[in-house]
Amino acid sequence: MNSKKERIFTAAIDKFSQKGSTNTTMQEIAETAGVGKGTLYRYFENKEDLIYSLIQYGINKMTNQVKEKISQVELPLEKLKIIVGAQLEFYDQHQNFCKFLTREIWGYQSKFEDYIKEIRSNNTVIIENIIKDGIERGVFKELNAETAAVSLSGMINITALHWFMFQDKFPIEKIRNDIIQLYFNGIKKSNI
Amino acid sequence: MNSKKERIFTAAIDKFSQKGSTNTTMQEIAETAGVGKGTLYRYFENKEDLIYSLIQYGINKMTNQVKEKISQVELPLEKLKIIVGAQLEFYDQHQNFCKFLTREIWGYQSKFEDYIKEIRSNNTVIIENIIKDGIERGVFKELNAETAAVSLSGMINITALHWFMFQDKFPIEKIRNDIIQLYFNGIKKSNI
Amino acid sequence: MNSKKERIFTAAIDKFSQKGSTNTTMQEIAETAGVGKGTLYRYFENKEDLIYSLIQYGINKMTNQVKEKISQVELPLEKLKIIVGAQLEFYDQHQNFCKFLTREIWGYQSKFEDYIKEIRSNNTVIIENIIKDGIERGVFKELNAETAAVSLSGMINITALHWFMFQDKFPIEKIRNDIIQLYFNGIKKSNI
Amino acid sequence: MNSKKERIFTAAIDKFSQKGSTNTTMQEIAETAGVGKGTLYRYFENKEDLIYSLIQYGINKMTNQVKEKISQVELPLEKLKIIVGAQLEFYDQHQNFCKFLTREIWGYQSKFEDYIKEIRSNNTVIIENIIKDGIERGVFKELNAETAAVSLSGMINITALHWFMFQDKFPIEKIRNDIIQLYFNGIKKSNI
DNA sequence: CATGAATGAGGCTTCATTCAT
DNA sequence: AATGAATGAAGCCTCATTCAT
Known part of the structure; x- marks a missing residue:
């Protein structure tokens, strides 16, 4: 990955996460990245392309990180545990990207549709498949896997x-444990 | 509530939920509402004020609806059950507002800070208090109530x-049951 | 003169003199005059008409006041003395109008042309004629009367x-004396 | 001085003097200057800044021109003579600016207050000081120097x-002589 | 008659994008 | 390849004017 492109990526995430993509100007990104405004257009077709690329880049990074970790264990329960930890870890390391992503993903219908589908298939579907697997194996309750x-x-x-x-x-760590506890066993105290 | 103001509200939610507030023009809102551009400014100081008012109006409506319903039961468990149902119901009735709200609320610190705080205290805190109550009563696990x-x-x-x-x-109904089941008892099959 | 019209006139002069006619809104004038916005249009065709009428009204008032006073004396010298005093007095009594007038008169070419001509003939020409008379009588120097x-x-x-x-x-009084002294005898000390 | 900025200056003076600053649009100025609308904002922060800069630029130019000329003579009488000539000359060369300036300077207190003070001290005060000097030297009458x-x-x-x-x-030339004659010796024929 | 809610033309300004250097 | 001056489409907002009450 070209280092100048990375600088632009970083600058863009930084600004986007603070003010949203629409309220960030190409000028600001260029300044933050320390390059000329025109240079942005050597690496990205236009602003939209920059946003798309950013989403894709981040999602891929996150998904790959998660995928690699869950490939090391076998049981659905273990896989989910790992996902919770890995996901939180990634968010922690990339808070700005996390904010940016959340806002961009739950937004427009039209243009981003395809990207959102892809994100979904790259992310939620992974979890969905593990859950389906768990249900089949009889370790998970028979809930709607998608939900x-x-x-x-x-x-x-x-x-x-x-x-x-x-x-x-x-x-x-604390949050991870709480979420796992909650998601696996529920909030109710088992009253044996 | 003035009927013209309501028309503007509805039009704004409609557009905002489709394209995001920043990508929606005042012009469009006016057209959708079937009023003149200048009329918007009789009811709202500016675009920002329109967004604020919209968030506040919707949040209040939702919170009131939820609050009223949970006041009718006593046990924390029952209260949470009702919240899940009431919240889903509200979202169902106001899908556009739900999309708009999610998008506006998460993302930036910005000027919306105060409103977000308020929304939090009006919404999440209600749940948080119920959970704290449940923990005290010994029916809920000792998790971080905020999380x-x-x-x-x-x-x-x-x-x-x-x-x-x-x-x-x-x-x-199905979603409600799944979420309640999940949140109360967890995904793991109890293996007596 | 209708009293409501006078109130509008007064309000308009007040506002115009403070902020200029272009920066004053009809709304403001209406509020200052204590009438509804629509009422302005019962008395004046539009904003331009209001400005025109105002100029004309003020100029006439001033000119009449001056004319009346100078008709009481005969000699050019006396007439000029009276004009200086009367003019200063009028300005003093109508400071706002004076400010407004100065700004409006030395402004546009086009539309106001005719009004300006009229103002000129109503005002400067009076002085010009007195001076011509004085030159003919041999009491004034043979300068260009217009200048x-x-x-x-x-x-x-x-x-x-x-x-x-x-x-x-x-x-x-002091200013009047200085101007008369200056205009009649010049600034140079007569060196016997 | 940047040539494009000069073109904008010239265009602005041209338009402002014809229609007044408030009735001139940035669009018009851009067109007259032969530049894009956005270009104006590379050279001036906003319309107000353009007006300010224009006043300041013109005043400085005029004052410098006058100052330089009067520095070449010593006597108050000579200085005033030169000022009349230099000022008329400048106005003649920059008729549009003269119209613009007169219009902007007289009228409102407003935000221009500071600039007007500056203009005054740069311009009228020069004359005032010469007159004071003349009075001290005994060549001018003891009038209020400011008036x-x-x-x-x-x-x-x-x-x-x-x-x-x-x-x-x-x-x-004729006007200059008439004004000097008038200001120095008055309109009254000296009746030996 | 009087009012003020409603309108939309038009002004100021921003900013994504281009292109000459 | 990199830059940033230049552009103009497009957005927010104001306000003169109209008209139903």
Whole structure:
């Protein structure tokens, strides 16, 4: 990856996460990246392309990181545990990207449609498949796998976002344990 | 509430949810509402004010609806059950507002900060308090109440959004049951 | 003169003199006059008409006041003395109108052309004729009467404006004497 | 001075003098200058800044021209003579600017306040000081120096404006002599 | 008669994009 | 290849004017 392109990526994520993509000017990105405005257009067709590329780049990075880790274990339960940890870790390392992504993904219908589908298939579907596998193996309850998968995604994503925005520190281990506990066994105390 | 103001509200939510607030022009809103451009400015100081008012109006409506319903039961468990149902119901009735809100709320610190705080205290905190109550009563596990509350919010919110965007129908009862089941007892099959 | 029309006139002069006619809205005038916005249009065709009428009204008032006074004396010298005093007095009584007028008169070419001509013939020409008369009678030097007339106008007008803007009080008698002294005998000390 | 900035200056003066600054659009200025609308904003922060800069630029130019000339003579009488000539000359060379300036300077307190003060101190005060000097030396009458200075300014300014607007030619030498004659010795024929 | 809600033309300004250097 | 001056489409907002009440 070209180092100048990386600088632009970083600058763009930085700005986008602070002010949103629409409120960030190409000028600002160029300045932050320390390149000329015209240079942006050597690496990206236009602003939209920059946003798309950014989403794709980040999603791929995150998905690959997650995929690699879950490939090392076999059981659905273990896989989900790893996903929660890996996802939180990634968000922690890339808070800005996380904010940016959340905002861009739940937004437009039209143009981003395809990208969103792709993100979905790259992300939620992974979880969905693990859950289906778990249901088949008889270790998970017979819930709608899609709902269950999206629920987990929502828990992780929104909790991370919430902590970023309203708290100073992000106690990742504690949060991970709570989410796993919650998602696996529920909030109710088992009253043997 | 003035009927023309309501028309503007509706038009704005409609457009904002489709294209995001920044990509929607005042012109478009006026046209959709069937009023003149200048009329918008009789009811709202400027575009920002329109967005603020919209968030506030919707949040209040939702919160009131939820608050009223949970006041009718006593047990934390029952309260949470009702919240899941009421929240999904509201989202179902106001899909566009739900999309708009999710998009506006997550992302930037910005000038919306205060509103977001308020929204939080009006919404997540309700859940948080119920959970704290449940923990004290010994019916809920000793998790971080904040994380647990935000997790539930995330589950409901993102699941609803997901169904709106990727599926034709919104089987509210089924989803409600799945989420409650998941949140109360977890995904793991109890292996007595 | 209708009292409501007078109130509008007064309000308009007040606002116009403070912010200029272009920066004053019909709304403001209506509010200051204590009437509805629509009412303005019962008395004036449009904003331009209001400005025109205002200029005309003020000029007429001033000219009449001056004309009446100079008709009481015969000699050119006496007439000029009276004009200086009367003009300063009028400006003093109608500072706002004076400011407004100066700004409007030395402005546009096009539309106001006719009005300006009229103002000129109503005002400067009076002085010009007195000067011509004085030259014929041999009491005034043989200067270009037009230049001499406009010069006096400029002296009076700009001096008044200057005092309004940069000094708290307007010592009208002192200024009148200085201007007369200056205009009649010049600044040079007569060196016997 | 950047040539494109000069072109904008010239275009702005041209338009402003014809229609007043408030009735001139940035669009028009851009077109007249032969540049794009956006280009104006590379050279001036906004319309107000353009007006300010214009006033300042012109005033400085005029004042410098005058100052330089009067520095070459010593006697108050000579200095004033030169000022009348230099000022008329400048107005003649920059008729449009003269119209623009007169219009902008007189009228409102507003935000231009500071600039007007500066203009005053750069312009009228020069005359005022010469007059004070002359009074001390015993060659000028003991009039209020401020009134005397502003009077001369008014004579020159308004006479120039008058000739520009109502006459085809501007017989600068003749006007200069008349004004000097008038200001030095008065209109009254000395009756030995 | 009087009012003020409603309108939309038009002004100022921003910013993605181009292109000459 | 890199730059940033230049551009003009497009957005927000104001305000003179109209007209139903």
